[in-house]
Amino acid sequence: MSDALIEDPSPELCASKIFEISGTKLDPEVAADLWQKILQHKWLMSEKLGRDVGLRTACVDLLENMDQALREYMDYKRKDILVEMAAQRIGREKWDSISDSQPPKQLVQKRIILPLTEEDLSRKHGVTPPKTIIFFGPPGTGKTHFVKAIAGVLSWWYIEILPSMLMVDGVEKIGANLHTVMEKARNLEEAVIFIDEFEEIAASRDAATRIDKSITNEFLKQVPLLKNQGNKVLLVCATNYIRQLDAALLRPGRFDCIIPVGGLDEDGRRTILEQFLSRLNTENVDLNLIVKMTSRFTPADIEYLFQQVAQFAFEQEHARGQDYRVTTDTFIEILPNMRPSLTEETIEEFQKDSITYSRV
Numbered sequence: 219m220s221d222a223l224i225e226d227p228s229p230e231l232c233a234s235k236i237f238e239i240s241g242t243k244l245d246p247e248v249a250a251d252l253w254q255k256i257l258q259h260k261w262l263m264s265e266k267l268g269r270d271v272g273l274r275t276a277c278v279d280l281l282e283n284m285d286q287a288l289r290e291y292m293d294y295k296r297k298d299i300l301v302e303m304a305a306q307r308i309g310r311e312k313w314d315s316i317s318d319s320q321p322p323k324q325l326v327q328k329r330i331i332l333p334l335t336e337e338d339l340s341r342k343h344g345v346t347p348p349k350t351i352i353f354f355g356p357p358g359t360g361k362t363h364f365v366k367a368i369a370g371v372l373s374w375w376y377i378e379i380l381p382s383m384l385m386v387d388g389v390e391k392i393g394a395n396l397h398t399v400m401e402k403a404r405n406l407e408e409a410v411i412f413i414d415e416f417e418e419i420a421a422s423r424d425a426a427t428r429i430d431k432s433i434t435n436e437f438l439k440q441v442p443l444l445k446n447q448g449n450k451v452l453l454v455c456a457t458n459y460i461r462q463l464d465a466a467l468l469r470p471g472r473f474d475c476i477i478p479v480g481g482l483d484e485d486g487r488r489t490i491l492e493q494f495l496s497r498l499n500t501e502n503v504d505l506n507l508i509v510k511m512t513s514r515f516t517p518a519d520i521e522y523l524f525q526q527v528a529q530f531a532f533e534q535e536h537a538r539g540q541d542y543r544v545t546t547d548t549f550i551e552i553l554p555n556m557r558p559s560l561t562e563e564t565i566e567e568f569q570k571d572s573i574t575y576s577r578v
C-alpha cells in the first residue's frame with residue numbers, strides 16, 4: 219500500500235484541496251480527516267477497477283457511500299496487515315491436546331477463553347474480557363504452546379512478534395517499530411498478538427540504557443491505546459524472566475492477567491508422553507514407569523527425549539536391517555543421559571515469582 223495514504227497532510231492543505239474540488243469551505247480539522255478518507259477511497263477504487271481513478275470521482279463516490287466505503291477500506295487494510303505480520307491460522311486440536319490438569323489450562327479457559335466467547339454473559343455480569351496478558355515461567359514449559367492454543371480455540375489469527383523483528387533497523391528504531399506494529403495491531407479483528415522474550419524490550423528502566431527506557435515508555439503508551447479500542451485483539455507477552463520486567467508494566471491496569479506457566483504433574487506428562495509415543499514404532503512401553511522417570515521434565519525436555527529415542531530406533535534398524543521396536547528398555551537406556559531442565563532451585567524461584575507476580 220502506498221505510504222501517501224498513511225501520511226498526515228496539513229489541515230490547511232487539505233482544506234484548500236477540498237475547497238478546490240467541491241467549492242465548499244470546511245473547518246481545517248474536518249477537512250484533514252475527510253481528505254485522508256478521500257485519498258484512501260481513491261486508492262481503493264483504483265485497486266478495484268484496475269486503473270487510476272480521479273480525485274473528483276473518488277470524492278463523489280465516497281460522499282454517496284460513506285459507511286460502506288470506510289468499512290471496505292478497513293477490510294482491505296486488515297488483509298494487508300495480516301499478510302505483512304505473517305498471521306497464521308492454528309487448529310483447535312492444539313488446545314484439545316493439552317491435558318485439562320496442566321496448569322494454567324483451566325485458568326486460561328475461565329479467565330480468557332470464556333469471557334471472550336460468552337460475550338452476552340460477560341456483559342450481563344460486568345466481566346471485562348481480557349486484552350493484555352503476560353505468561354511467565356522457566357524455558358520450555360509451554361508458554362508459546364499455550365498462546366498458539368488460545369488462538370486456535372478462539373479461531374483468531376496468531377501473530378508472533380519477536381524482539382529481533384523489532385530490531386531489524388537497529389536498536390534506536392525499536393521504539394518506532396513497536397509503535398508501528400501496535401498501530402497495525404489496533405486495526406485488526408480477532409487476532410492474538412504474541413510478543414515473545416518480552417524482557418528483551420521491556421526490561422526494568424532502572425537497569426536499562428536510554429534506548430531501553432524509550433522502548434518501555436512506548437509500550438506504556440501503547441497498552442492503554444490497545445485497551446481502549448473496541449476490537450477483538452488479545453496481546454500476550456511471554457517471558458522466562460519476570461523479575462527483569464519494568465515494575466511500571468506490572469502494575470494493575472496495564473496487564474489484565476499475569477499467569478505463571480510451570481512444571482508438569484504426572485497427568486500432564488502422561489498426556490504429552492502418549493502423544494509423542496503414538497508417533498514412534500513401539501511395543502510394550504510401560505507408560506507409567508516413563509511418567510515416573512521423567513519427573514521435572516518440561517514439555518521441551520520430553521520433546522528432546524523423543525527425538526533421541528526416534529534417532530536411536532532409526533539407527534538400530536538401519537544397522538541391523540530388521541524391524542526395531544521401541545520398548546521400555548529403549549527408554550531405560552536413553553533416559554540416564556538426559557537432565558531435566560527444572561532443578562530444585564529453578565522450581566523454588568518460580569514458586570516465589572508465582573507468589574510475587576501472579577495476577578489472575
Ligand SMILES: Nc1ncnc2c1ncn2[C@@H]1O[C@H](COP(=O)(O)OP(=O)(O)O)[C@@H](O)[C@H]1O
Pocket residue numbers: 315316317320356357358359360361362363364490493517518521
Ligand atoms: N502441552 C503440551 N503438549 C505437547 N507439546 C507441548 C506442550 N507444551 C509445550 N509443548 C512443546 O514443547 C516445546 C516447548 O514449548 P514452548 O511452548 O516453546 O515453551 P516456552 O515457550 O515456555 O519456552 C514445544 O516444541 C512445544 O510444542
Ligand SMILES: [Mg+2]
Pocket residue numbers: 361362363414456
Ligand atoms: Mg517460547
